[in-house]
Amino acid sequence: MPAPKFTYVYILRSENHSEIHYTGCTEDLPARLNKHNQGAVPHTAKFRPWFIETAISFRDPAKARTFEKYLKSGSGRAFTKNHF
Incomplete structure (x- = not known):
């Protein structure tokens, strides 16, 4: 039986800011963090280096994307600030 495949929702924090x-x-997740730290993601390039603050795994990719969208909303940002 193959290992289950997960989709991760992650929160990075800048080491310098x-x-x-x-x-x-x-x-x-490891490959994505490397891309952020190599400057390959324009949105995060100027605040390098990054570390993983929190990562949550989902078996259902649709649920992961829904949770990511929530965390990027106003109430999700408040949730993140209070809990992570």
């Missing part, structure tokens, strides 16, 4: 964070979604 602790108040700056970024929320995203991926199936390969």
Whole structure:
């Protein structure tokens, strides 16, 4: 039986600007973090380096994307600030 495939919703925090964070979604968390830290993601390039503050795994990719969208909303940003 193959291992289950997960989709991760992650929150990155800038090592140099602790108040700056970024929320995203991926199936390969280590590779995605490397892309952020290499400057390959224009939105996050100027606040490098990044570290993973929080990552949550989902078996259902649709649920992961819905949660990511929520975290990027106004109430989701408040939730993130209070809980992560």
